[in-house]
Amino acid sequence: MKKAHLTVQSNSEIADQIYKMVLKGELVRHFTEPGQFLHLKVSDAVTPLLRRPLSIADVDFAVNEVSVIYRTDGEGTRLLSEKKEGSMIDVLGPLGNGFPVRRIEPGKTALLVGGGVGVPPLQELSKRLTEKGVNVIHVLGFQSAKDVFYEQECLAYGDTYVATADGTYGEKGFVTDIIREKQLEFDVLLSCGPTPMLKALKQQYGHKEVYLSMEERMGCGIGACFACVCRTGESDTSYVKVCLDGPVFKAEEVAL
Amino acid sequence: MKKAHLTVQSNSEIADQIYKMVLKGELVRHFTEPGQFLHLKVSDAVTPLLRRPLSIADVDFAVNEVSVIYRTDGEGTRLLSEKKEGSMIDVLGPLGNGFPVRRIEPGKTALLVGGGVGVPPLQELSKRLTEKGVNVIHVLGFQSAKDVFYEQECLAYGDTYVATADGTYGEKGFVTDIIREKQLEFDVLLSCGPTPMLKALKQQYGHKEVYLSMEERMGCGIGACFACVCRTGESDTSYVKVCLDGPVFKAEEVAL
Amino acid sequence: MLEVNLPGLRLKNPIIPASGCFGFGKEYAGFYDLSCLGGIMIKATTNEARFGNPTPRVAETSAGMLNAIGLQNPGLEHVLKHELPWLEQFDTPIIANVAGSQVEDYKEVAEHISKAPNVHALELNISCPNVKTGGIAFGTDPAMAADLTKAVKEVSAVPVYVKLSPNVANITEIAKAIEAAGADGLTMINTLVGMRLDLKTGRPILANKTGGLSGPAIKPVAIRMVYEVSQAVQIPIIGMGGVQTAEDALEFLLAGASAVAVGTANFVNPFVCPEIIEQLPRVLRQYGFQSVSECIGRSWKHEKQPAHHRA
Amino acid sequence: MLEVNLPGLRLKNPIIPASGCFGFGKEYAGFYDLSCLGGIMIKATTNEARFGNPTPRVAETSAGMLNAIGLQNPGLEHVLKHELPWLEQFDTPIIANVAGSQVEDYKEVAEHISKAPNVHALELNISCPNVKTGGIAFGTDPAMAADLTKAVKEVSAVPVYVKLSPNVANITEIAKAIEAAGADGLTMINTLVGMRLDLKTGRPILANKTGGLSGPAIKPVAIRMVYEVSQAVQIPIIGMGGVQTAEDALEFLLAGASAVAVGTANFVNPFVCPEIIEQLPRVLRQYGFQSVSECIGRSWKHEKQPAHHRA
Ligand SMILES: Cc1cc2nc3c(=O)[nH]c(=O)nc-3n(C[C@H](O)[C@H](O)[C@H](O)COP(=O)(O)OP(=O)(O)OC[C@H]3O[C@@H](n4cnc5c(N)ncnc54)[C@H](O)[C@@H]3O)c2cc1C
Ligand SMILES: Cc1cc2nc3c(=O)[nH]c(=O)nc-3n(C[C@H](O)[C@H](O)[C@H](O)COP(=O)(O)OP(=O)(O)OC[C@H]3O[C@@H](n4cnc5c(N)ncnc54)[C@H](O)[C@@H]3O)c2cc1C
Ligand SMILES: Cc1cc2nc3c(=O)[nH]c(=O)nc-3n(C[C@H](O)[C@H](O)[C@H](O)COP(=O)(O)O)c2cc1C
Ligand SMILES: Cc1cc2nc3c(=O)[nH]c(=O)nc-3n(C[C@H](O)[C@H](O)[C@H](O)COP(=O)(O)O)c2cc1C
Numbered sequence A, B: 001m002k003k004a005h006l007t008v009q010s011n012s013e014i015a016d017q018i019y020k021m022v023l024k025g026e027l028v029r030h031f032t033e034p035g036q037f038l039h040l041k042v043s044d045a046v047t048p049l050l051r052r053p054l055s056i057a058d059v060d061f062a063v064n065e066v067s068v069i070y071r072t073d074g075e076g077t078r079l080l081s082e083k084k085e086g087s088m089i090d091v092l093g094p095l096g097n098g099f100p101v102r103r104i105e106p107g108k109t110a111l112l113v114g115g116g117v118g119v120p121p122l123q124e125l126s127k128r129l130t131e132k133g134v135n136v137i138h139v140l141g142f143q144s145a146k147d148v149f150y151e152q153e154c155l156a157y158g159d160t161y162v163a164t165a166d167g168t169y170g171e172k173g174f175v176t177d178i179i180r181e182k183q184l185e186f187d188v189l190l191s192c193g194p195t196p197m198l199k200a201l202k203q204q205y206g207h208k209e210v211y212l213s214m215e216e217r218m219g220c221g222i223g224a225c226f227a228c229v230c231r232t233g234e235s236d237t238s239y240v241k242v243c244l245d246g247p248v249f250k251a252e253e254v255a256l
Numbered sequence C, D: 001m002l003e004v005n006l007p008g009l010r011l012k013n014p015i016i017p018a019s020g021c022f023g024f025g026k027e028y029a030g031f032y033d034l035s036c037l038g039g040i041m042i043k044a045t046t047n048e049a050r051f052g053n054p055t056p057r058v059a060e061t062s063a064g065m066l067n068a069i070g071l072q073n074p075g076l077e078h079v080l081k082h083e084l085p086w087l088e089q090f091d092t093p094i095i096a097n098v099a100g101s102q103v104e105d106y107k108e109v110a111e112h113i114s115k116a117p118n119v120h121a122l123e124l125n126i127s128c129p130n131v132k133t134g135g136i137a138f139g140t141d142p143a144m145a146a147d148l149t150k151a152v153k154e155v156s157a158v159p160v161y162v163k164l165s166p167n168v169a170n171i172t173e174i175a176k177a178i179e180a181a182g183a184d185g186l187t188m189i190n191t192l193v194g195m196r197l198d199l200k201t202g203r204p205i206l207a208n209k210t211g212g213l214s215g216p217a218i219k220p221v222a223i224r225m226v227y228e229v230s231q232a233v234q235i236p237i238i239g240m241g242g243v244q245t246a247e248d249a250l251e252f253l254l255a256g257a258s259a260v261a262v263g264t265a266n267f268v269n270p271f272v273c274p275e276i277i278e279q280l281p282r283v284l285r286q287y288g289f290q291s292v293s294e295c296i297g298r299s300w301k302h303e304k305q306p307a308h309h310r311a
């Protein structure tokens, strides 16, 4: 957990309103697990005031570079998309606990399920898992053909299925439809994406070993403000913090 | 009175914390009198929210360029000083009524008195007056040697005296000291600078033909908000608006 | 798609420049044809001409500004003789902002100004934070606010809207008192009381010391108040506070406003009102709405699903 | 130059992280040594553990943010057993923020937490806008605020500061009632009640609907209130609301605060408190001051000329 200014190496649109930005700096050395995130100050002005959380998509320790993939949604991500090569960004990170690569044994099969801008962290995850000898299968869900990205990158590591909600690319339907229809077999499921998707996965595969990366609006990003809590279901007052304890949790740790 | 985006042609420091910025665009054609000002939006963000008024220092109709000279004082002017060549600035202007060059007859002698960042509009004024055959004498007041600018430009048009409050350049003292000590003779006095200076000039030379360019905090810059009023002294409720009726007034029109 | 009908006001669109931020229209008429506006809220008028407070009268703050104009205006007679007749050339209803120090002052201005042919509604300014007497005092006490409303309703020839102050602990209480007193509508919010110090002198920047805070900074406070009050009263609300874009205007409509006034943003961009009017149809459609009236109060009308969820 | 002595609090400098914006210090201890801080206002503590409100709990606004955490905290026992002992390693006084639904709750927490060795003062949170019972209800009624203050003073082993709500028409009235009831100091301001709608759903972004507005947007409101209250009471004020820089801190001192708390800015820059502390001496000197104590209330102490005008 460091605060530093990283240099923008590149920043370009890779799908409809989806940008990839590569950042360089010493801070990269502190990265440990795929699924960790960066908390970025997108502007020096007082508006937007808060930082923006973005998952780390890819790390290259050799050159101290990380990439993030983001959708231009509101003002913050729009400002981010305007950053020029060579400019500096105030970054807090790497934050949180990612996917527990260390706990997945070689030879096992991991099903990686990503939805929309939940897909990015799966790239580094795939890389780490395959390096370790884990077999990976990817299921990626998008709204429409124009939103699809990262299919090629995933194919490099293992089987990859793409679903679009409107059927304009790959299979028509949701990621859960694909898993069922293709009868995909796996030992562990790792997923990142919108909450309804995570919920469906937990419901259908909760008896298995499932890890979910959660999203919640954040204040501090470091555990101090209690903005990003998620109930565990244990007791009335028990909770975890997405920013500090997560964003990746075992499915049974979070009440969805 | 137009709103347009002008292009920054250049922007550089010409004295300690004093910048000169040259702007280009069609809007320049609407300029009529030296002493008019531009109302600039220094940033697209909501902070700083309001525009910043800056006097037009110099106009070149041939290439549609105006220059402004400003001191980096607060946040707005600091942001302005960071504008790069080629960037665009949202400008409202030219606003207000300037010095009445048309009313000053050839052969007469005009004393131009500027204090600090009140000096810039005198440049265009000097140019216009001399073009017309009016003799000009300049008296410029600054805090200190490091603040001095525009002496050379003024010398090109007529005698120029510089006073600094701390005596580190030119004569030590205020502009009024110089006018008295050098026994400067003139038919009309035109001045722009801090209110205490304008007040002293009005007090000492109010019986003559004196024009003063006033400064006041502004909201709209176009006469709608009543932020920038100045009493005329005629009645309890009589006033002029600096942005619309001024910024240049005959000394007797404003109660200082 | 943009029309809204309110007591006294047939608005061709819901966008109205806010009082005090548009003078009497003259300056903006130099930029565009004022007939495009839903209506115009003119500068507060008092019975006698007023100079207002000493300068400096404005100061800037984060995402906002402070003003302490102090109700400067040329007085009732001048407004009736010069400003209102000049505005008759435009095809847009005028909402006359009425101010005073005592109930009698309000009554006098209301009675006369409400008879001007192009004045279609009054806006009682009981919320100006920048004058010593009257103004905000009426706006923070439900009983005083109700009495004033009643008195003005008796003499006004047109519907009366009352402008609420946000500087209160319980705005619905005041709103309900004003509704019960017979007001035809509410306008809200006026400015929050604020101050900024000049570090160089150690003193307040404004000569009046305190001023009214407006601009994007106060929008969340305004939205909250419109949301609460619109559920507590039956009369319509013209919402305002920090509107800069068509999206902001939509947010006010969803919160429960029936029309939207734009204040400070006029200073930043003199074309802001026509630009919002131009953008509004696109923005409505983008969020699944076919008309302004359909949006009003959608944030709390839970029985109906937002349009784009129907499909 | 930076020391300030207040009831119960010998502060090595006037900069204190604000309650709810610093947890119980653990996270920020990962960034710097907390001993550099003037003091620490810990997260509101209630007698029982609370989960708080559903998420989303934060939303962004122009130059500000809304929060509706809802006083989530691990409860008195846990704070006494774990959080406060852990904080003992740092050489800085703790100000314990005390909350509850009823007078009895406040008393219970105050009595026990005030006995912890490193708790040097209490901050009574009578201004939380995000809970249904207690909180802000106490903060908008002078009589209730006074009764609560009295009750807590009776049981507290350390000086009691009361945290004021800005959501009132007359803050000096409440401040005076609290002073008369025996409070040792005031802290102000808590957040303004606000709301933001999500245009896509047409609903409030916050699950709690309304939230508390903090950040630079509210600084002018806070400065105005500190300026007014500091002239109306004799007890010291810890000022807050939108502080991001040493200049902002100076503005609060000049307005009449004796120390300054920093809230939201910690989220933007975790190092903001030590950075302000480092900058403060330079900023004081730049504006002609030799010490913090010399600045306090300068904006209204007209009998004395600001230092740099003496010469
Ligand atoms: C741990 C984590 C990892 C994320 N990783 C990615 C990623 O890799 N790629 C990507 O495109 N998006 C990611 N998101 C979502 C991303 O943070 C939001 O899209 C972004 O903050 C929106 O900012 P904005 O200014 O464009 O939108 P606005 O709506 O203008 O933002 C306003 C406020 O709401 C917050 N906010 C809005 N949407 C979200 C959201 N979905 N989740 C959390 N906060 C939100 C913003 O942070 C900001 O504080 C992640 C979120 C979290 C919590
Ligand atoms: C008609 C006119 C012409 C001017 N011409 C020049 C010029 O040619 N060169 C130059 O350097 N300055 C000029 N000024 C002053 C200039 O406008 C201010 O220095 C500038 O607005 C300060 O902005 P800031 O953001 O740096 O300061 P801040 O103090 O951060 O500004 C905060 C607010 O106060 C206003 N403000 C602050 N100081 C002044 C001031 N002295 N006059 C008016 N408003 C102020 C700003 O416009 C802004 O709204 C002129 C002012 C007026 C009214
Ligand atoms: C310079 C200025 C002058 C104002 N004068 C008046 C006025 O005369 N009467 C009135 O009812 N409101 C007045 N207001 C308040 C606005 O009409 C509006 O309620 C407030 O500014 C909030 O809207 P905004 O954030 O869009 O500016 C004034 C506001 C400003 C900024
Ligand atoms: C996320 C968040 C949580 C807060 N929690 C508390 C709290 O528990 N107790 C309290 O008295 N104030 C709480 N506050 C209010 C702050 O202490 C402070 O009064 C307010 O935010 C204004 O200061 P700022 O603008 O510097 O944030 C909270 C504020 C925020 C933003």
Ligand code: FES
Binding pocket: A217, A218, A219, A220, A221, A222, A223, A224, A225, A226, A227, A228, A229, A241, A242, A243, A244
């Ligand atoms: S974002 Fe502050 S605790 Fe998680």
Ligand code: FES
Binding pocket: B217, B218, B219, B220, B221, B222, B223, B224, B225, B226, B227, B228, B229, B241, B242, B243, B244
């Ligand atoms: S600045 Fe608005 S009237 Fe002059």
